[in-house]
Amino acid sequence: MKIRIFSIAVALISVAAIVVAISRSDIATEPIRSDQRAAQAASTKEPANGAVKTNLVVEPKIDPTIAAGQKTVVGKIPDRLEAVPGDRPESDSNEKFTGERIVRSEAEWRRILTPQQFEILRNKGTEEPFTGEYNDFKKVGTYHCAGCELKLFRSKDKYDSGTGWPSFFRVYAEQNIEKLVDNSLSEVRTEVVCSRCGSHLGHIFDDGPEPTGLRYCINSAALKFRVAN
Numbered sequence: 466m467k468i469r470i471f472s473i474a475v476a477l478i479s480v481a482a483i484v485v486a487i488s489r490s491d492i493a494t495e496p497i498r499s500d501q502r503a504a505q506a507a508s509t510k511e512p513a514n515g516a517v518k519t520n521l522v523v524e525p526k527i528d529p530t531i532a533a534g535q536k537t538v539v540g541k542i543p544d545r546l547e548a549v550p551g552d553r554p555e556s557d558s559n560e561k562f563t564g565e566r567i568v569r570s571e572a573e574w575r576r577i578l579t580p581q582q583f584e585i586l587r588n589k590g591t592e593e594p595f596t597g598e599y600n601d602f603k604k605v606g607t608y609h610c611a612g613c614e615l616k617l618f619r620s621k622d623k624y625d626s627g628t629g630w631p632s633f634f635r636v637y638a639e640q641n642i643e644k645l646v647d648n649s650l651s652e653v654r655t656e657v658v659c660s661r662c663g664s665h666l667g668h669i670f671d672d673g674p675e676p677t678g679l680r681y682c683i684n685s686a687a688l689k690f691r692v693a694n
């Protein structure tokens with residue numbers, strides 16, 4: 466009888482010990498599991514961050530040709546950035562004057578313009594009639610400011626006025642030009658300047674064709690033609 470009781474007691478103690486052991490192992494493993502989860506979370510984040518960085522930096526492994534040629538790297542990165550889907554084409558910034566003016570020193574203007582362009586754009590000069598590049602010019606496209614690339618006129622609004630200067634009956638966007646009173650001659654004229662860089666373009670007269678009745682008389686040297694897309 467004593468032996469049975471002793472056996473039962475031993476059995477109960479053993480069960481109790483096992484239960485305690487199991488419960489302790491649960492407690493002991495919990496922090497480890499937490500650590501593992503944290504480690505897993507960290508390990509899954511790192512590659513994601515790394516991937517974003519490599520895209521921005523444009524590592525050599527993305528394009529083997531960059532790794533092969535040292536001097537071509539500089540040229541290739543802008544091409545690649547321009548080609549990213551969703552990027553706005555550079556020409557978009559030249560569509561409409563946003564109010565942000567371009568200011569350059571005289572030295573800068575002299576560096577980027579030809580002497581004739583400087584005389585016309587910055588000193589309000591006028592090219593000789595029938596001498597300009599765009600007087601007798603009928604390609605389809607757009608005309609931009611030679612000083613800052615802002616879009617000013619379209620070929621469909623150009624007409625032959627017979628005056629010897631490129632003539633348009635409509636400006637691309639009213640906000641892209643400023644009209645100033647010009648008293649330099651005995652006849653009071655309306656001067657046209659680029660809204661963004663302040664360059665002199667030409668004059669407006671009211672003897673143009675319908676539908677506007679206006680004649681934008683513009684110096685070729687103040688314009689840069691761009692072929693239509």
Ligand SMILES: [Zn+2]
Pocket residue numbers: 610611612613614615659660661662663664
């Ligand atoms: Zn301009």
